[in-house]
Amino acid sequence: MDFxxxxxxxxxxxxxxxxxxxxxxxxxxxxxxxxxCQIDPQTDRVIxxxxxxxxxxxxxxxTRPIVKLFEIRTAFVSRSEARRLLDGLxxxxxxxxxxxxxxxxxxxxxxxxxxxxxxTTHPGKTVLPINMNPAVEFMIRRGLSR
Numbered sequence: 001m002d003f004x005x006x007x008x009x010x011x012x013x014x015x016x017x018x019x020x021x022x023x024x025x026x027x028x029x030x031x032x033x034x035x036x037c038q039i040d041p042q043t044d045r046v047i048x049x050x051x052x053x054x055x056x057x058x059x060x061x062x063t064r065p066i067v068k069l070f071e072i073r074t075a076f077v078s079r080s081e082a083r084r085l086l087d088g089l090x091x092x093x094x095x096x097x098x099x100x101x102x103x104x105x106x107x108x109x110x111x112x113x114x115x116x117x118x119x120t121t122h123p124g125k126t127v128l129p130i131n132m133n134p135a136v137e138f139m140i141r142r143g144l145s146r
Contacts (some may be wrong), residue, residue, distance in 0.1 A: 001037050008033040056094075063089060064097040064130075077107025082114040090122045101131040111143035 004015040010029035015022050054062045076082070089096050098114065100106075119125055129140050 002040055002043070003036070003038040005036040006033070007035075061093060062095040062097060063093045064099055076103065076110045079109045079113040079117075082110045082118065086114070086118050086127070090125060094124060095126045095128055097128045097130050099131050100129060100133070100136050103136055104133065105135045106139050108139065108143065111139050115140065115143055 001015070002018050004017075006013045007027065007030075010026055011024065012027045013022075013024050051058075054060055054064075076085075085098070086096065115127055115129070119127055129136075132140060
């Protein structure tokens with residue numbers, strides 16, 4: 001999508017891929033849920049290529065939550081932050097790619113919960129960190145070596 005907006009229960013989530021921007025905000029509550037999706041009819045994206053990133057044999061098995069969506073700051077340190085990030089992803093996906101673009105550092109508890117505890121308590125699930133700066137990559141490598 002070029003533009004996606006989901007509104008429900010007094011919350012609006014907007015993903016604007018043209019501006020590379022995401023917003024989450026409170027709005028006056030209204031009954032029901034509203035979804036708006038827009039795509040340029042002249043797009044050069046090929047739907048098969050988009051689906052291939054997230055499927056195996058036409059089944060959705062991968063997701064890519066972007067840590068920035070949950071960003072209050074650029075550092076994530078606690079186990080509870082990792083649990084909130086992964087909440088609800090266990091049911092539908094085998095691989096969860098966590099995009100660390102813009103995240104400056106992570107704590108030991110966050111890394112342990114993300115890469116050791118959650119996959120251990122969800123057999124067959126994999127967490128794959130991507131787009132890490134050197135400090136985040138160091139902490140993740142350190143956490144994986146334990």
